[in-house]
Amino acid sequence: MGRYNFKLPDVGEGSAEAELVGWQVEPGDTIVEDQPVVEVMTDKASVEIPSPAAGTVVSVVGAPGEMLAVGSVVLVLEVDGPGNAGDEAAPSVVQPQPETPPAAEPPAGTERTGAPAGEGNYVFKLPDVGEGSAEAELVGWQVEPGDTIVEDQPVVEVMTDKASVEIPSPATGTVVWVKGAPGEMLAVGSDILILQVAGPGNMTAAPVSSEGPSEAPSPAAVAPARATVVPAETPERRAASPATKPGFATRTPGEKPVASPAVRRRAWEHGVQLQFVPGSGPGGRITQDDLDAYVESGGALGTGAPTGRQPKTGTEDVKVIGLRRTIAKRMQDAKRRIPHFSYVEEVDVTDLEALRVTLNAQYAKDRGKLTLLPFLAKAMVRTLPDYPQINARFHDDDGFVRRYDGVHLGIATQTPTGLVVPVVHHAEALTLWECGAEVARLAAAAREGKASRDELSGSTITITSLGALGGLATTPVINYPEVAIVGVNKMIERPVVRGGQIVVRKIMNLSSSFDHRVVDGWDAAEFVQRIRALLETPATLFVED
Incomplete structure (x- = not known):
């Protein structure tokens, strides 16, 4: 063994x-x-x-x-066998404990005068929050000066690019001083909290600077300023106020609520303290549904709100973080690097919609229901071989365009945490129903946060659709480094002149954008017109070359 x-x-x-x-x-x-x-x-x-x-x-x-x-x-x-741990030490504990900071010199201006005999001050420094970050954003304090806390009790929540992290106290004692208000950036390794603890602590006595405190004030100086440590207007403090309904309290002090970064982000945005939200997931994990149920039941609302119509004067500053920040950066890069031009064309989809309804009535039970997207995908697959410069990615840093024989369709999908683009790889090899099933599977995986790295990368051209909210026309942003995106607008009935008669037809606009460095306007127009012809005469979609 x-x-x-x-x-x-x-x-x-x-x-x-x-x-x-x-x-x-x-x-x-x-x-x-x-x-x-x-x-x-x-x-x-x-x-x-x-x-x-x-x-x-x-x-x-x-x-x-x-x-x-x-x-x-x-x-x-x-x-069985020798294993692989002969040359390295295995972890000695099942659950790692917070690292105790080494003894540190006190900040200038901090003194221990007045501490009872046998007690000392303990300086807690912001630990490494990972990801190579030199700092983290303060989300909110869960303690304040005067509170008595125990070791491992969560004391502060900070946010990195990827997640919210609750940091526990490394010692038991009474809070003397905390640093920063929500939204401030805290440097890794800087003093953020001072505790009065039994024993000598990790601070030695230091003279008071003649210029006053530069980092942490003396214990005597912080007591009168307790109310100003965290502004009362912040969502975190509102959620922790007595107005929060106590009936939802499900955890003892110091018990850490378990939730994903997406849930923590939503809770922070809504001013909800997760300490009071019951969790129905494995191990008491708080899910999105738990958070929704808590808010809908009034858990995040205070009492005594005015019943009359009052002018609303509040504002809310929402930090752009996590996936939202990634989306913002990618959109900015796309608009900065790509000279977009858009082309909008209307398509008569009356016959296509009739075909779709007929196919669903006959085959939906065995093969699944079809939306319009698989038909559009098939039309694009049939058209792209004649326009290889559109099924491409422009690596402008290296100065080359890579054209692809296979069609890897990105499907822009809205999720609870933001816009992601799962990819239908080799759409040219799929049947209509296979394409429809893959689009549905990928969209569900993306919305649940279960899509893999491969499923979220490698697209060569993207389809975007807002469904019933699609409007009459849009100007979609290209998914860099691709060179084209095709947008689907909503389908509506309109009066149309056909053969000298006014008839009602089902019309849907296609709004497409192209990278003008790679795609000329004439080629883009021809590409869209070819797609239009196939969609308006849907039988041609199934004619083999």
Whole structure:
């Protein structure tokens, strides 16, 4: 028998770490090779990671909500044979404890005068929050000066690019001072909290600077300023105020609520303190549905609100973070780097819609229902071989355009956390129903945060649709580094002149955008007109060359 150290593999997207969502095994379990053992979350999706070997679980590292470094040992197995742990030490604990900061010189102006005998001050520095970040944004304090707290009790929530992180206290004591208000950036390694603890603490006495405190004030100086540490107007403080309905309290002080970054972000935006939200997921994990139910039941609302119509004077500043920040950066890059031009054409889809309804009536039970998107995909697949410059990606940094024989259709999909583009790979090889099923599968995976890295990359041209909200025309933004995007607008009935008669037809506009560095206006117009001809005469979609 031997020990096998399982290290967190590369989760893609260039991430150096991932958030632990939950363990699916525990010490003592006997597992087989390829059995899912842990679920982690990246910017775009939750990923289940299988075991690379069979054996008995000896230990696991980390609790839900913690960040795991890629390449670090996260699970130890006892396996048949020598294993792989002969040259490296296995983790000695099942759940890592917060690192106790080393003794530090106090900030200028901090003194211990007045501390009772046998007590001292303990300075807590912001620990490394991972991802190579030198700082983190303060979301909110969960304690304030005067509070008595215990070791491992969550004291502050900070946010990185990818997740909200609750940081526990490394010691038991009374809060003397906290640094910063929600929205401020805190440097890793800087003093953020001072505790009065039993014993000497980790601060030595220091003279008071003649210029006054530069970092942390003396314990005596902070007490009168308690109310100004965190502004009363912030969503975090409103959620923690007595106005929050106490009937929803489901956790004891110090018990950490478990939730994904997406849930934490929504809770922060709505002013909801997760401490009071019941969790129905595995291990008490708070889901999106739990948060919705809590808000709908009035859990985030105060009492005593005025009943008459009052002028609304409030404002809300929402920090652009996480996936929203990624989307903003990509859209800005696309508009900055790509000289867009748009082309809008109306398409008579009366016959196409009649065909779709007929096919669904006959085959939906066995093959699934068809939307208009598979028909558009088939029309694009039939047309793109004659316009290879449109089924391409422009690598402008390196000065070349890569054209593709295969058609990899990106499907712009709205999710609870923002816009993502799952990809139907090799759409040219799929039947109408296969394409429809793949579009539905990918959209569902994207909305649930389950789409894999491969399913979210590699598109050569994108389709975007707002469905019934599609409007009459749009100017879609190209999904860089692609060179074209085709937008579907809503289908409406309009009076149309046909053969000298006014008839009612079903009309749908196609709004497309192109990279003018690669695609000429004439070619773009021809491309769209070819698609229009196929959609208006849907039988031609099935005519083999």
